[in-house]
Amino acid sequence: MAHAAHTAHDAGKYYIPHGSKWPIVGSVSLFTMMLGAAALLNGVNIAPYIFWGGFLAVLYMFYGWFGTVIGENQAGLYNEGVDKSFRMGMMWFIFSEVMFFGAFFGALYYARQLSVPWLGGEGSKFLTNMFLWKEYDPAWPTNGPAAVGGAFETIPAFGLPAINTAILLTSGVTITIAHHALKAGNRTVLKIFLALTFLLGFLFVGLQAEEYMHAYHELNLTLGSGVYGSTFFMLTGFHGLHVTLGAIMLVVIWLRVMKGHFTPQHHFAFEGVAWYWHFVDVVWLGLFIFVYWL
Amino acid sequence: MPKKMVRRALAATAVIGLSLLGSNPAMAAWTLNLREGVTELSREIYGLHMLILWVCVAIAVAVFSVMIYSIATFRKSKGAVPATFDHSTGAEVTWTIIPVVILVAMAIPAARTLVKIEDASGSELTVKVTGYQWKWQYDYVDHGVAFFSTLSSRHNEARQVDSGVDVRQVDDYLLDVDNPLVVPVGKKVRVLVTAADVIHNWWVPDFGLKKDAIPGYINELWFRAEKVGTYRGQCAELCGRDHGFMPVVVRVVEQAQFDTWIAGQQAARQAAAAPAAQAAATVAPIAIETPALRVAAAE
Amino acid sequence: MSETNQTHPDVLSRTHHDVEVAAQGHHDDHGPARGIARWLTTTNHKDIGTMYLVFSLVMFLIGGAMALVIRAELFMPGMQLVDPQFFNTMTTVHALIMVFGAVMPATVGLGNWMIPLQIGAPDMALPRMNNFSFWLLVAAFSLLILSLFMPGGGPAAGWTLYPPLVLQTGDAFPLAIFAIHLAGASSIMGAINIIVTIMNLRAPGMSLLKMPMFVWTWLITAYLLIAVMPVFAGAVTMLLTDHFFGTTFFAASGGGDPVLYQHIFWFFGHPEVYIMILPAFGIVSEIIPTFSRKRLFGYDAMVYATASIAFLSFIVWAHHMFTVGMPLAGEMFFMLSTMLIAVPTGVKVFNWTATMWKGSLTFETPMLFALAFLFLFTIGGFSGLMMAIAPVDFQYHDTYFIVAHFHYVLVPGAVFAIMAAVYYWMPKWTGHMYDERLARIHFWMSAIFVNVLFFPQHFLGLAGMPRRIPDYSTQFADWNMVSSIGAFGFGLSQLLFVYIVWKTARGGVKATAEVWTDARPQGLEWTVPSPAPYHTFDEAPLVK
Ligand code: HEA
Ligand code: HEA
Numbered sequence A: 001m002a003h004a005a006h007t008a009h010d011a012g013k014y015y016i017p018h019g020s021k022w023p024i025v026g027s028v029s030l031f032t033m034m035l036g037a038a039a040l041l042n043g044v045n046i047a048p049y050i051f052w053g054g055f056l057a058v059l060y061m062f063y064g065w066f067g068t069v070i071g072e073n074q075a076g077l078y079n080e081g082v083d084k085s086f087r088m089g090m091m092w093f094i095f096s097e098v099m100f101f102g103a104f105f106g107a108l109y110y111a112r113q114l115s116v117p118w119l120g121g122e123g124s125k126f127l128t129n130m131f132l133w134k135e136y137d138p139a140w141p142t143n144g145p146a147a148v149g150g151a152f153e154t155i156p157a158f159g160l161p162a163i164n165t166a167i168l169l170t171s172g173v174t175i176t177i178a179h180h181a182l183k184a185g186n187r188t189v190l191k192i193f194l195a196l197t198f199l200l201g202f203l204f205v206g207l208q209a210e211e212y213m214h215a216y217h218e219l220n221l222t223l224g225s226g227v228y229g230s231t232f233f234m235l236t237g238f239h240g241l242h243v244t245l246g247a248i249m250l251v252v253i254w255l256r257v258m259k260g261h262f263t264p265q266h267h268f269a270f271e272g273v274a275w276y277w278h279f280v281d282v283v284w285l286g287l288f289i290f291v292y293w294l
Numbered sequence B: 001m002p003k004k005m006v007r008r009a010l011a012a013t014a015v016i017g018l019s020l021l022g023s024n025p026a027m028a029a030w031t032l033n034l035r036e037g038v039t040e041l042s043r044e045i046y047g048l049h050m051l052i053l054w055v056c057v058a059i060a061v062a063v064f065s066v067m068i069y070s071i072a073t074f075r076k077s078k079g080a081v082p083a084t085f086d087h088s089t090g091a092e093v094t095w096t097i098i099p100v101v102i103l104v105a106m107a108i109p110a111a112r113t114l115v116k117i118e119d120a121s122g123s124e125l126t127v128k129v130t131g132y133q134w135k136w137q138y139d140y141v142d143h144g145v146a147f148f149s150t151l152s153s154r155h156n157e158a159r160q161v162d163s164g165v166d167v168r169q170v171d172d173y174l175l176d177v178d179n180p181l182v183v184p185v186g187k188k189v190r191v192l193v194t195a196a197d198v199i200h201n202w203w204v205p206d207f208g209l210k211k212d213a214i215p216g217y218i219n220e221l222w223f224r225a226e227k228v229g230t231y232r233g234q235c236a237e238l239c240g241r242d243h244g245f246m247p248v249v250v251r252v253v254e255q256a257q258f259d260t261w262i263a264g265q266q267a268a269r270q271a272a273a274a275p276a277a278q279a280a281a282t283v284a285p286i287a288i289e290t291p292a293l294r295v296a297a298a299e
Numbered sequence C: 001m002s003e004t005n006q007t008h009p010d011v012l013s014r015t016h017h018d019v020e021v022a023a024q025g026h027h028d029d030h031g032p033a034r035g036i037a038r039w040l041t042t043t044n045h046k047d048i049g050t051m052y053l054v055f056s057l058v059m060f061l062i063g064g065a066m067a068l069v070i071r072a073e074l075f076m077p078g079m080q081l082v083d084p085q086f087f088n089t090m091t092t093v094h095a096l097i098m099v100f101g102a103v104m105p106a107t108v109g110l111g112n113w114m115i116p117l118q119i120g121a122p123d124m125a126l127p128r129m130n131n132f133s134f135w136l137l138v139a140a141f142s143l144l145i146l147s148l149f150m151p152g153g154g155p156a157a158g159w160t161l162y163p164p165l166v167l168q169t170g171d172a173f174p175l176a177i178f179a180i181h182l183a184g185a186s187s188i189m190g191a192i193n194i195i196v197t198i199m200n201l202r203a204p205g206m207s208l209l210k211m212p213m214f215v216w217t218w219l220i221t222a223y224l225l226i227a228v229m230p231v232f233a234g235a236v237t238m239l240l241t242d243h244f245f246g247t248t249f250f251a252a253s254g255g256g257d258p259v260l261y262q263h264i265f266w267f268f269g270h271p272e273v274y275i276m277i278l279p280a281f282g283i284v285s286e287i288i289p290t291f292s293r294k295r296l297f298g299y300d301a302m303v304y305a306t307a308s309i310a311f312l313s314f315i316v317w318a319h320h321m322f323t324v325g326m327p328l329a330g331e332m333f334f335m336l337s338t339m340l341i342a343v344p345t346g347v348k349v350f351n352w353t354a355t356m357w358k359g360s361l362t363f364e365t366p367m368l369f370a371l372a373f374l375f376l377f378t379i380g381g382f383s384g385l386m387m388a389i390a391p392v393d394f395q396y397h398d399t400y401f402i403v404a405h406f407h408y409v410l411v412p413g414a415v416f417a418i419m420a421a422v423y424y425w426m427p428k429w430t431g432h433m434y435d436e437r438l439a440r441i442h443f444w445m446s447a448i449f450v451n452v453l454f455f456p457q458h459f460l461g462l463a464g465m466p467r468r469i470p471d472y473s474t475q476f477a478d479w480n481m482v483s484s485i486g487a488f489g490f491g492l493s494q495l496l497f498v499y500i501v502w503k504t505a506r507g508g509v510k511a512t513a514e515v516w517t518d519a520r521p522q523g524l525e526w527t528v529p530s531p532a533p534y535h536t537f538d539e540a541p542l543v544k
């Protein structure tokens, strides 16, 4: 086997790590966390302890696992091949994320193009409206023929959302500048623009939270506001979650930069996170156009 | 074991062939095949079914006999020496084209029937069918007559675990209801299916069609029964605990009989106390939803 | 096994030194660690492959036991044994366990064992994640099994989890959903690992079109997995929010549609069924050439056929939904696209036949199972094609005709192929030949009983017996009894399989490196000794 001790010196070999406790730690903690989450939803009283216990264990796992990987990397155990594997892995992981969002965009499309018009008596389903929902005339946004959740207003695209778009796009630029700086070996620019990037990220999340407050308190726009509220909050919510994770990853990368990690040639972790950041960026554009604007 | 192989394959094809004999509807047990049914659509569907079945049998016979021949002939034990060829563009193109042709030939009649099935226009009677956990509601929307149809109590007792009843002695076990749907023979009946709680599926095999009953939506199907009689089907979409116990029973009667029957129903309705409320209550497709109630009242 | 380098979780203060220490700790790493730690912490593709296979066998027994509950209740008309609700739970969990716990993990296990051996790689590309994938699966199924004991009973809305019915599930609901999330994550990571391994770790000289068919089918399967598993995760997430957080994706009252769920589910669900069969195709494409002593006929065509099946699988999903009341154009499109799949699949069947043509056949157990696959999968394919004809599917839908169809493609299809693979490669894994005599008995019992079990279900379906019912009209009595007898026969045969595997693992006639010596099997896996050493292809072989 590409034996650890040898590999360190023999760059030709593909590094195969030896036994690791992190996978089993990971699955036990995820099991605990999910069990806790289920218990929470079922209103079991000790549930919070199980859930948060599992959650902390998951954090510990990530911390330790990535710590190990970073250590091996710093030790120069990874050759080109390993680097390539990481790249491919990250690419396909991001692809799977795209498909996940695809499901929700698909739901949005279906609701707007098919189910709502049908309920409104359009197309092949006019009887549905005639017999079940006489009063309902379909228009997007809608909370459905039963006006689930009561009347609500929506968030205009060219208020906060537009600002948020600007913020994310800018962060896309700043991270690219940071990347070029890294390649050019200009660490100061790198540090500044990387920091700028995650600050913009957190700013975005903050404004998003602000927007949710507004929606819930002033506009009566909630998860329960029919299919509009459902698609709106699930899409923007999962996106916000991804931005948060991305920003945290950027912070880790930044701390590593401060530690002096990464060379102009070798900085996969940086690039991986950058790709991820561009991905959340693109998803947002989709959201801005199809959820807020059109 | 190749002999056994041969026997098994032959047996399999034989059984498929046999299934054609099953088309006799009288034959209850050991039934093998789809029934022809009593509507134009059900017969067309039956025809398509036999056609595609035969196509498959034919291809199966062809493909399987080549396989069996190879298994029987090219055996090491018979001193067969392996050939070295590993492709033949000609052959590969052929067995790509031929299936395409077969499929296109299949698709044409299928498409034609599909179009016919989806055309419910010109119907002479409309019945709204609403699935509930676990019963059906039949609503003659043009006559203001509506009632529930539930598994008949005798069967319901018989089907309980350790009921002590030998269900073989219960005729049409699980396929009998208290109030069947009644429709006139030879008339194009349009059925509007929906549901009150979860998805159900209204199915009468002899009419050839089944359609999902989806809460909050209306689906359409139509049939024109050509023979007087009683036709039995079942709910065909898992709808919870008693999904197996909400049969569909349709009595097809002469127009005259139907008229007297429906008149009787209407009379009974008048007689009944607080008719309005009652009608609303029974006709309401989804008790909680007001617009529906309004429709009901309107009728 | 030392964890030195894991015991310094401080990301930022990690120094070169820590890792050197770690590395030192591993001069004994040529062999597995002792005891349970080996299995908990392993990063070795052979260990992990073995764990997947054992896990899959256990799940097969549990899922099968549930199937036997079903068949026992259906043995006679009238309710004899269980409550209808529990019957529905058995149906639901039987399917979930067989699909996600038995068949998929089995093919992943085979992939783990064989892909590195077949492409001359030292291991899987991301070994730690590989182990994570496996243990996540264990976590997932612990949750699912746990859900059976919740107040209100286990999930009982069918493996398709259609709303609104599934929203009536009791406390089991969130457990089942999260089980699916974890199983999905496991599959996605497993798929990524396989893609990266194949794309990045092939031995020099092994171009894509030189890869063994099993590697090819798994590569394409992995793409399918990455594409559809997240969609399934999304679908069940919407179920969760509809149930607990007041969303109305699947409720008309709010402008949603129960049928929307079915579209999303089947966009995953149909590719899912090919995820179960493509690796089986690969296995059969390895075994038939070997025991025909002839190269696989039309290798390139096989690759392209697999790819087109995968592509088509994305545009046929609504053939599961012909009765939901789609617009005519939709029904038409999905009928035609579905029929098309018969073409590439046909190419495969014909190529396998042509591989045997003018070959020199012998009939060791792997070949027997492969041949049974050839006949019986094709029968299942035909019934599938019949159901593709939308107007006729209005009669077939949700009857036992469907049940017969998918068990033909799944049991004598996927499962037989997996068993063929086990017999074919087990000597390589264990270094022992299995007991050929017992194995043949196992084959003949399985092959005969599986037909007794599932063939009559065609008749039941055509006669009008709906699926997912615990009790039925007396006209269906006879064939149900036959089917149940077949089920118990088949089940018992599988206990024999368990015994054979166990016996082979413990000992037996030593296997040579080539194992099937006089068939001269092709492929790198036969160039390493049997049993395959703990670490293989440390030095990449050269493929010319
Ligand atoms: C391994 C799994 C697997 C495989 C491979 C298939 C293969 C196919 N399936 Fe099946 N299917 C399932 C698993 C599978 N299926 C499951 C689990 C369900 C039920 C889900 C549920 O509801 O719970 C299902 C349900 C299902 C339905 C829905 C029925 C209904 O609910 O109403 C349909 C409808 O079209 C269908 C069609 C097909 C077709 C056309 C193929 C084709 O791929 C078959 C192609 C193969 C052949 C045709 C034979 C070989 C070809 C030749 C010899 C060439 C010449 C032939 C001709 C030209 C005819 N399947
Ligand atoms: C790969 C998938 C797969 C496999 C391998 C099987 C295998 C089997 N299936 Fe299943 N089945 C499905 C996938 C599968 N099934 C799916 C997707 C459904 C649809 C579910 C739904 O409608 O939602 C279904 C539904 C289904 C039904 C319809 C239920 C209903 O509609 O209500 C039936 C009924 O006969 C059935 C039977 C069987 C049988 C007898 C086997 C046999 O092959 C099993 C053989 C194995 C054994 C019998 C195990 C051997 C072990 C012992 C005998 C001893 C047990 C001991 C211990 C556990 C310690 N299955």
Ligand code: CUA
Binding pocket: B131, B132, B134, B199, B200, B201, B235, B236, B237, B238, B239, B240, B242, B243, B244, B246
């Ligand atoms: Cu109603 Cu099934």
Ligand SMILES: [Cu+2]
Binding pocket: C269, C270, C273, C317, C319, C320
């Ligand atoms: Cu399908």
